[in-house]
Structures are given as C-alpha cells and as structure tokens.
Amino acid sequence: MKVDALAKMMASGSEFIDWRHWLLAASSPWPYPTQTQLLDQLKLYRSVDKSNTGYINKSLFLQTPLWFHLEKPMTPEDPTHPHMYDRHFHLTNFWFELFATKTPTLPNFTGKANTPPEDRLDYKTMLLYMSAVSDPYDGLLRALSLSQEVPMPRREPKIAMKAPVFNTPEYESLNLLSAQTEVYPEDQ
Secondary structure (H helix, E strand, C coil): CHHHHHHHHHHCCCCCCCHHHHHHHHCCCCCCCCHHHHHHHHHHHHHHCCCCCCEEEHHHHHHCCCCCCCCCCCCCCCCCCCCCCCHHHHHHHHHHHHHEEECCCCCCCCCCCCCCCCEEEEHHHHHHHHCCCCCHHHHHHHHHHHHHCCCCCCCCCCCCCCCCCCCCHHHHHHHHHHHHHCCCHHHC
C-alpha cells in the first residue's frame, strides 16, 4: 500500500515515474539546497569545468564541495571494530553514478588508439533535479533561477490567516435565511 502511494506521488499524475527523482527521494535524508545554494553550486562546477562544456568527470565532482557536508565518521581505535558508514562519501558517489553519462566515442581516423569513454556528469541537469521540492512554486523558482542563472524573486511569507469555523446555530440560521430570500434568474 505504501509503495503505491509513493509511486503515485512520484509519478505526478502520469503513468510513468522519473526514476532519478525516485532514487533521489530514496537517498534522503540530505538537506535540499536553497535557491542561493543552487546558484553557488553551479558557479563552483563552472569554475572547475575549464573547457566550459557543462560536464565534469568523477574526480572533479568528488573534489568539489557540495552545499552541505556530513561529518566523516571516526575511525574506531580498535582495528577489530567495523568502520562507520561514511554517508557523505557514498552519497556523492551515488549521485555521480545516478547522473553520469559516458562520453561519446568518436570514430578514430588518425591511427592512434581511441581513448576509453569516460563517465561525465551534466552538473546543470543534476542541479535541476536537486531543485525539486515538495512545494511546486518554490521548486519552479529554484529551477528558473538555475536556468536563467540569476536569483528569482522569492514568495512573500505567508500570512497566518485563521478563519473562524461557523458551525454555530446562529450561523446555520443565517445561512438558511439567505438561501430562502435569494432570488434566482429562473425565478423571475
């Protein structure tokens, strides 16, 4: 039952599920980046992308700090005890594998040996996936700010509005009275 509910939520009204969104949700908890953090992260990736292709390799991805850092677990003093799980390391490796693609192999007419295809990450696409949050409007603003590479105006804070619940006998009698005195066009 829970799997069905999760699938419906992830499908967003479609019969298909974007498996990358699903796997990102499954890799939680991790702090979702703010609009500013997304733009800062994009600048960091651009600074290490010397050829300005929009792609970086795994070593550059792992060397570039993310918008958050999880503390590395301490190594146990006793070598017989197991090492603690390094979540940050495994999470960044997982994200690279999730979004990485192979470089296309071009035909080689020079007679030299082909270079093997290398995994590379389209960092802007990855950040667009990271911009998805539970509030669709905030997610849209984050995605727009990434695509335009400028901060988007943020939504004003919501005003806490409390509407009184009108379930008193006085309200019901007022409601009934207005329904009785209302004139409808077909009555005329």
